[in-house]
């Protein structure tokens with residue numbers, strides 16, 4: 161399949177090293193809003209909406225994880241970046257891992273947040289079927305219920321509303337096809353081939369992809385560093401913006417703890 165030209169934004173100096181931020185299932189590039197200003201002081205920050213999400217096209221499915229990687233490679237070409245750092249959360253992390261294994265010459269450093277190398281497929285296949293019959297909006301409250309810890313969500317009702325709107329705004333078929341990507345992907349054999357310096361971040365309270373998924377990734381990638389933030393659920397970058405941003409900066413600047 162040909163790559164999809166995704167919708168993207170750029171922040172930071174034109175001559176700075178490029179970092180690409182890849183969103184989770186159901187989110188848009190706006191999920192990185194807490195990180196972009198600080199990263200843009202040091203990097204040329206490229207955020208994009210994964211196909212089927214936000215302002216990106218939703219080509220007819222099925223999609224494979226390699227299609228999402230093709231989209232990132234085309235995005236790198238589009239912004240004129242021979243190489244880049246890649247930061248991905250959940251589905252974005254899966255895309256990052258596959259890119260690292262398949263296109264190592266395009267990648268400098270890798271940061272993987274709240275992601276997995278292998279999930280239980282059935283819940284994602286069930287979710288794809290649910291979305292195809294009823295759309296994304298009805299499942300938004302339950303998904304956002306796993307993105308933030310309950311106390312944080314209770315204190316941030318405007319954020320909860322914005323996140324639910326993001327999910328409701330995803331293309332139904334695009335979202336369903338991305339659910340099937342998550343269900344079908346198996347990156348366990350790729351982990352040992354990844355040579356990019358890698359930081360893995362877990363949310364201690366992540367019920368969607370609990371910390372044992374990230375421990376398995378960190379154990380599988382030679383030299384990977386593992387950081388667990390607490391409290392923090394699936395979108396740990398939103399709940400712990402200062403700690404996550406500082407860890408990303410340290411890692412991408414080559415001074416990972």
Ligand SMILES: O=C(O)CC1=CCC(=O)O1
Nearest residue numbers: 184185250251252342368
């Ligand atoms: O949407 C969820 O429940 C969790 C998730 C899996 C892959 C992803 O991007 O989010």
